[in-house]
Amino acid sequence: MAADGMVLTNHDHQTRVGILTVSDSCFKNLAEDRSGVNLKDLVHDPSLLGGVIAAYKIVPDEIDEIKETLLEWCDEEELNLILTTGGTGFAPRDVTPEATREVIEREAPGMALAMLMGSLNVTPLGMLSRPVCGIRGKTLIINLPGSKKGSQECFQFILPALPHAIDLLREATVRIKSTHAALEQLPSPSSLLANTHTNAHSNMHTMERGTQCEEEEDEEEDHSRGHHVHNHHHPQHGSSHITAADIAAKVTGRRDAKRPVLLLKT
Incomplete structure (x- = not known):
């Protein structure tokens, strides 16, 4: 042509x-x-x-x-x-x-x-x-x-x-x-969603256990000083610490690591 x-x-x-x-x-x-x-x-x-x-x-x-x-x-x-x-x-x-x-x-x-x-x-x-x-x-x-x-x-x-x-x-x-x-x-990315849900629960339980340990340590310290103080701090429910970067990492991890070199000429 x-x-x-x-x-x-x-x-x-x-x-x-x-x-x-x-x-x-x-x-x-x-x-x-x-x-x-x-x-x-x-x-x-x-x-x-x-x-x-x-x-x-x-x-x-x-x-x-x-x-x-x-x-x-x-x-x-x-x-x-x-x-x-x-x-x-x-x-x-x-x-x-x-x-x-x-x-x-x-x-x-x-x-x-x-x-x-x-x-x-x-x-x-x-x-x-x-x-x-x-x-x-x-x-x-x-x-x-x-x-x-x-x-x-x-x-x-x-x-x-x-x-x-x-x-x-x-x-x-x-x-x-x-x-x-x-x-x-096509299958939905159920495994990705399931992993995200599981990690969210896991992080929540970890936070709760960490807060409980901190409360117990504070109480023991107060007892040793003769002052018993009730700590009313509670974890913020719904904070899963799962970010977009975490999800993106799961997705991009499945891709081929080899990529072509792009030479741009405008």
Whole structure:
């Protein structure tokens, strides 16, 4: 597919995806669009999304040109998914999020959060990315980083939810019901909740025993001085000392310790 943005084959039964590379250097043929080309391969891979590349284009870091392409692909071509790559950082000409925000009708903050969380798990530089994800009509737009590695990893962070998100937007009722039914069959994290409940009771009993021992020691000390004092201090019921960090540690402990290195290029 040439960089002139010509739309390719239309397959209504498949996920139709547009890849928009936002880069001054790529637009001027001063650099190779490794990120956009790689994203086309990822989208087409049947073991991943299994979509069809319906459109591909390279534009400079100009907000009007980004908006024009997004509007055309959403309103005229009615693509299911648009992946932008590049222009999401802090540089003065990084305006992809601003252009995207002017086009979308509804934001999808959970998808942007998933990418940021995944990025921060491998590098603190992930906080320098400003992705915007949102919906216009029945098209989902996702901002990805500009590097090949960064865009691939962020694509993989949101991949588990992409098929269902697209089904919801095009109202694929049968597939939606099938996914919801499958989710209902997944086991709840009962073991985690049970452990939390058990630890809460254990901590409460420990607190009560500690308070009782302190009371007995105080009474013995007062007796030795000839003054018996009744201590009316009671533990605060409901204080389990189970924090969000404790729960998060149980969850993250199940994950693979090996994580890829994320190289961000905006």
